[in-house]
Amino acid sequence: MEKKVEVEVHASSSLDDENLDISVDLIDDGLYLGNLACAHDHKTLEKLKITHILTIDLVPLPRTILDRPNLTFKYVKLADVPREDLISHLPECNDFLKQAICDNGSVLVHCYFGVSRSAAVVIGYIMEKYSLCYEDAFALVKSKRRFIGPNIGFVAQLKLFGHMGYKINKDDPRFKQFRLKMAGQKLKQIKILPQLFADLVKPDPGIIHERPDPIVYRCKKCRRIVASQNNIIPHIPKQVKIELAKKGIRPPPSKLTGLTCAENGQLLIDKLKSLACQIINEDAGASTVEEDGASPQVLDGYNEQNMVDSSCKCPCGQKVAPAFYLVPSKVEWSNIVQNVQITV
Incomplete structure (x- = not known):
């Protein structure tokens, strides 16, 4: 747990991938939280002995990375906006992380900056693993990576995830209301109910x-x-x-x-x-x-x-x-x- 890679906070005004500094931190045994630049850097992945990569972003990693041997990937398409449906992906993400670590692997969870989306997924995993409420899990992850900050929508969903016992309960009144709101938003966007x-x-x-x-x-x-x-x-x-x-x-x-x-x-x-x-x-x-x-x-x-x-x-x-x-x-x-x- 003492192992840690130097963290450099990205401060550039440009959003080009090439301008991102590599930023990654060890959160828990076999679990790293980082940014897109870390997922792109082969030397860093080798140094950390990464075997699995969980991408939480609008686009998946490029084929040049996906074709690398000895790496297992999972991709979740998610934008960093409060109205996005994060909670529905938490069980499958947690299963992916648990299986990777159970196989003695090391996992990198990343989004673009490693601040909101990927941090929310890692917090959800920590909540389930240690049976913690959102506040305690957030404090634990923040103690390892100081500049995390899930958006307000993700925070609400993580609290709901904890309330439901770290699983999806479709009969829970809050979850019903959440899904109805999600459906209404999708209907406004695409004019048909998915x-x-x-x-x-x-x-x-x-x-x-x-x-x-x-x-x-x-x-x-x-x-x-x-x-x-x-x-x-x-x-x-x-x-x-x-x-x-x-x-x-x-x-x-x-x-x-x-x-x-x-x-x-x-x-x-x-x-x-x-x-x-x-x-x-x-x-x-x-x-x-x-x-x-x-x-x-x-x-x-x-x-x-x-x-x-x-x-x-x-x-x-x-x-x-x-x-x-x-x-x-x-x-x-x-x-x-x-x-x-x-x-x-």
Whole structure:
């Protein structure tokens, strides 16, 4: 652990690769954190006995480096911006690092400067290896490489990674919200929902299922199922959130038993493929009722964009995005027995 290569902070205003000084530090046994220049320098790689290279950048390493013998590479395409999805790559990156070190190899993790993206990945690895929170893992890595600084988005994702037990838990409320925001951003950029996020658009809860959800919500006017318990998005009431923030407390919604609006009558639901009713005000129970009085139609007009890229403000004052709001007085709760009786 005492072994260390001289660190030179890059201070040039040019972004040409040739102007980068070699910068690399030993963070943990067999784990180095450095910049692009280090990954390009064959002598440095030989001196450190590097066997594996993990690249976190917008472009992979050139073929002249990838063709070198006795080196194993992994590439993750990632920009150094807060909205990038880092957390989804952490498990696979950690597996790569663990396998390399387990095989008695030495790994270089790098991005362009070795400050934000690669540092975030290394912090995620240290968090999992030593069961540390973000703050402690950051302090440990910073003690080895003084000028690291993951951007604010990566910091939030690393904290979420720790909250989920250093793994991806798709049922975690915070992770659900994170993925919904990611999907909305991608949709704005490319005008189509990527297949990666297809599971976020939930199936119509009104369709007959072999195993009906134990708790559903029905429109009092048309009697159609508009949501199930699994569609409810728990969130902290705004006033409670303010009070907790004053005390420096930010617990996850899943642990705020009795404090979430979803448990106190306010219903915000995630995105569904179709809805028979939108319950949006005190004057109408359904916004899709035909003028001639026919039954409400399924909202075919709700395309992927407005299903994902939308938000609403809960009566508690907290804005939740993306979500639909169901007025409690316009829906009724139905348990599993009632659900089976009606849907069969």
